[in-house]
Structures are given as C-alpha cells and as structure tokens.
Amino acid sequence: MANIKDIAKQAGVSISTVSYALNGSPKVTAETSARILAIAKELQYTPNAAARNLKKQETKVIGVFLSDFNGAFYGELLQGMKEGLKQSGYDLVACSGKQSHRLLPQRMIDGAIVLDESFSSEELLKYADLGHKLVVLDRDLNHPNVNQVLLDNKAGARLAVEYLIELGHRKLYVVTGPKGSFDSRQRLQAVKQVLSRHPHIQYIEMEGDFTKASGALAGLQIAQHFSEPAAVFCLNDEMAIGMYEYLTTTNIRVGRDISLIGFDNIEISQYTQPRLATIDYSKQKWGWLSSEQLLKLIAGEYVEHERIYVTLIKGDSVGAALSSHFTEPF
Amino acid sequence: MANIKDIAKQAGVSISTVSYALNGSPKVTAETSARILAIAKELQYTPNAAARNLKKQETKVIGVFLSDFNGAFYGELLQGMKEGLKQSGYDLVACSGKQSHRLLPQRMIDGAIVLDESFSSEELLKYADLGHKLVVLDRDLNHPNVNQVLLDNKAGARLAVEYLIELGHRKLYVVTGPKGSFDSRQRLQAVKQVLSRHPHIQYIEMEGDFTKASGALAGLQIAQHFSEPAAVFCLNDEMAIGMYEYLTTTNIRVGRDISLIGFDNIEISQYTQPRLATIDYSKQKWGWLSSEQLLKLIAGEYVEHERIYVTLIKGDSVGAALSSHFTEPF
DNA sequence: AACATAAATGAAAGCGCTTAAAAATACTCT
DNA sequence: AGAGTATTTTTAAGCGCTTTCATTTATGTT
Structure with missing residues (x-):
C-alpha cells in the first residue's frame, strides 16, 4: 500500500x-x-489512520457505548446521532460489552456517548479527569468534561400515573426496572410523588429488570392474585409487552380488567391489540442532540444540559375503571 | 497519560x-x-492503540458494515457476531453510511463483515486484492480473501410459494425488493422457478424497496383493483407489515380476502393480528457464523462457505383459498 | 547589480510502541 | 580462573505521518 x-x-x-x-x-x-x-x-x-492518529493525538471518531443492541430502539438513536455528526468530519462507531471499556483509555476515540450502565460513574469521572469528553444519557454527572442529555423521566411517569388516576383507577401496580437504573429510579420517584397527592390509591410495587421476561413474570404474579380491576404501569414498554403477551394467555382482558401502560413507545407497542398506552419521545432527536453536544464539548464550547421532552400516547390497553364492568368471577 | x-x-x-x-x-x-x-x-x-497499530500493522478490531441501524434485525445479528468473537481478542465496531468506506483503506480495522449494498462488489474486490479479509452477507463473491455466509433465500421463497399454492391460491402477487438487492433477486428467482411448475397460477409482480412504505403502497395498488381473493408474497417482512397496516384501513381482510406472507420473521411480525406468516432463520447464528468465518480467514485457515437454513412459519395472515368464502361484493 | 523580502520546498524530529540484534550480566564446566 | 554458554537487558531502528525550523528559490526595490 x-x-x-x-x-x-x-x-x-x-x-x-x-x-x-x-x-x-x-x-x-x-x-x-x-x-x-x-x-x-x-x-x-x-x-494510514494509525500514523496520523499517533501524530495528531486524535482520531476523529467518536464512540457510542450501548449496553446491548437489542430492539429497534438503538437503531433510531444511532440514526439520530449520525445526523448530528454530518459534516463534522467525525465518524461514529457503536460498541457494546466489555470491549467498550478499552476505547477511551487506549485513545481509539476522541469522545463518547454513554448509554450503558456497565460503566460505573466512577469510571466515567476518571476518564473525564483525564481529559476525555463525554455525553451521558443514563445518569447525572457533574464535570466540566461531561455533558448530559436526559429524558424527562419524571414528567413521563407523572403523565402516565395521572392518566390512570383520571380514569378512576384506585389500585396501581408499578413494575420497576433494575435497581441500578437511573431511568427506573427517576420514573419511580415521580410515581411516588404523584401518589403522595392521592393517598387513597392502593399501590403495589414489583421489581422487574426492563426485560420482556420480567414483565411476563410480573403479569403472572398479578394474575395469580387477581381479584379486581387494576392499573399497571410498567416502567418500560419492553416489560409491558411481556406482560401483555402473558395476559393474552389468561382470561384477563387488557384494557378492561387490567389497564396497562408502558414507557418508551417502542415500535412493537403500536401493534399490540389493543394498542399499548405509553410515553413517547423522539429517539432520533435524543441521538442528534447528544452528538451535537459532544461536538461542542470537544470544540471547547460552553454547553447547556439538554432535556428530551415526553408526551403521553393513549391506547386502548388502558380503560376507565368502572367496577360495574367487572362482574363475572375468575 | x-x-x-x-x-x-x-x-x-x-x-x-x-x-x-x-x-x-x-x-x-x-x-x-x-x-x-x-x-x-x-x-x-x-x-496507546495508535502507536501499537502503527507498529504492528494490525488493529485487532473488525468492522461490520450495515446499510442502516433500523429495526431490531441488526441487533440480533450484532449480538451473534459478538458471540463469535468472544475470547478472540478482537473487538467489533458497527458502522453505517459513507464513513464505513474509510475504515478498510485507512487500516482502522483488520477485516470486515459486509451487509451493505452501498458497497459495490468492485470496491470489495479491490479491498480483497489489497489483502483485506472480508465476509459478505449480501452477495456472491469469489475471491480467496472473501468468504460468504448466505441465507438460503431460494429455499425460503420456495417454502412460501408452495405453502400458498397448497392452500389453493391461484392468484399471486409478489412485491420485490430493490433491483440491486441480492436477496430480492434470489428470492424472486425461486418464486419463478416454482411458478414454472404451476403454469395455471396468475402471477403479478410489483416493485418495492424493502421498506414499510413501499409495502403499504403495493397494498394500496392491490386494493384499488381488488376483485377476488389473492395471495401476496412480500419479499421481506418490513413490506408485509406495511401492507398489513394499510389493509387494516380498508375492508379487505388479511387472512381471508388476502393471504399475506413475508420473509425474515422480524420481531413485529408476531404481533400483527392475525399473525404474519413468514420465513424464519436465526439471525443470531448468522452473525455468529460470520464472525467466526472472518476470524478463520484472518488466521489464514481454509474455510468452507456457509449457508443459513430457513423454516416456514405459518400464520393466520394466510388462509385457504376457498372462493365460496368470498361472496360479498366490494 | 546588489540587496532585502517573500514564497516554496526540504531536513529532521518525534508521536508511542515493537522487535531484531548487540551488549551486559550471570551461570557452567573443565 | 577463564573460556564458553545461557540468560537478562539495552541499543537502535522504524512503523507513516505532521510540523517546526532551516534552506533554497523567486520576486521586487533601489
């Protein structure tokens, strides 16, 4: 060559x-x-990229750290990020798993967007201290070299719960994400906040891990002790879909006996029958903003933290809580 | 540092x-x-990776060239690839778009898995001539530095068409992928092969481009001239889903008036009502085999081309063609 | 023509690492 | 003890590029 x-x-x-x-x-x-x-x-x-990188001490590529590649979710996000990098001269590579942890210290990338809880905040702060530029999407970090673009989780959770309450529900199950998840914590916090203004509501918390399987399991447990109509807020759509799938195998009717709402509006959610109610936000924009922020950070420009707004998507998986509708015994 | x-x-x-x-x-x-x-x-x-790469003339990272990140499809594929690279010492980065074309010539990666038609076969062969190792998933290339892991497209298309014929269908629409697509060409070829043994079947070909939108458009066209029950084979699920969605807005019933079958068994397909019939194969295994083949190629081992087998998934989106079922006028 | 000044090119160092070959040290054995 | 061998360490070159600084060449001025 x-x-x-x-x-x-x-x-x-x-x-x-x-x-x-x-x-x-x-x-x-x-x-x-x-x-x-x-x-x-x-x-x-x-x-030869290696030679140039070595000399210039920069690579013109930025990394995206993902916990995994599952679901259409990441696709949209990445597409948005690429959009934000257009004409910047930077390339984007996506990475997941142990290997991601090599990229920054070995200086294979000039900066990173993090949406991966396998990175501890300590690790990230260490990188930031060493001068690496980061944008985090899944935690709250205060450091001059770190910026964050966060979802308005609290507003989303509030919308969901208030929607259920307005429809007259008095019994609320919440299926959480894994303990360590920032999103799950924030959403749960907002749920409790709303609930504190509605002391008459019966609240049952179940631990999930954001996977379909854990949603199905929660569904099973709810079904076993099912006695009266109730509302379920799964803290993400993945779990809601899992629960939905399980419930279709029982004689509990989603949208009648159980009102089900999720969070994320993943693609599948619009195909369930009835349509899953959920909280929507633009993944595209999330990605786009993140990469834009990272570029600014690298360029040394001042950047304000950004927030991604959410909206409620109503769906027939949620129905009004009319106890009269529920007469036949199980 | x-x-x-x-x-x-x-x-x-x-x-x-x-x-x-x-x-x-x-x-x-x-x-x-x-x-x-x-x-x-x-x-x-x-x-410092740059220094080591420069000296050793290798990077220990392999690239995956994708046309885009849309759909859950790629997630599964990537997961499989990562599996195949476990303990190999190689890292994997996913890339899409123009930037991918830099990676190989600039020697940022030691090899690549290609599933991206924005790479011409000439370009790939040029790389191969320069000594780069490739595994292609979307074309047939004969070169000592190139291996391929291909889907058994023909078997899949055969399964689909024969399934429809067995159920008594006598009118078959086929919605193709884009002209340049290898998969589309192979599938279409097999369709025609089967049809040549069934000359009494009325065959209508429509051009699509593997997107939901093009499936919906084809659905519209079919609906406009709808006169009698027919079968539709969309050459991928994405288009089948698009058509399904469109048809639900009409009074044509999928599985009764129109029997619909896709190809790929993407995640959403199991959520349509009725379930979409399709051709399934393991994306995981596809990814896994690909990376394994690439490793062998890099190591200089001899490798046999591999093939991914497919199976038919029946679904109620396909029904028997009983003309008696179709009596009411449209 | 002699000089100052500007423009174009070249020499050389160095980015951080690996590795062949030379040098230094330690260990055997007569 | 000293030659020979094996072991440990160092010297030095070089991977392909960028960039500072020195050098050469062209241009303009008197």
Missing part, C-alpha cells in the same frame, strides 16, 4: 511537501500540489 | 524491557516484570 514516501519519491519532492499538498496547505504551489495529488490518486493512496 | 517511557524511567530500565514485561515475554525476569507491572498499574498505564 502506497504511503507518502512513495508519492514523494515518484513526484521528486520531499515527504513534507507531499503532506502539505495532501492536506491542502497554501504553502505549496498549485502546480506541485496538482502533480502530487495526481500521483496520490494513481497510487490509490489513503492515509 | 503515562506511556512506557514514564514506566521505564520510574523502574530504572529501558523502554524495551518495559514493553517485553507488559507483553508477558519470557525474556524478562519474574521480579523485574513484577516491578514493572506494579509501576504500570500505579501510573494507570494503558497502551
């Missing part, structure tokens, strides 16, 4: 002249430059 | 000794090694 030395030899100039020409420096004459460029093209020259 | 020079100074040895110790070479005494390692840990040393 050709390198600048080959080009220099063939053009009869020094390698520095080649380098200048290749980088469009005005130091070199238009004609020499043209000659060099022509030879470069002829030799199918492409710069 | 500490480098081997810092460690060398602190340990009172030369940088080569440090390098040897860090790489576990037997050339250096156990005690010196221990001392060096201790200092390295203390200084929080991590090797």
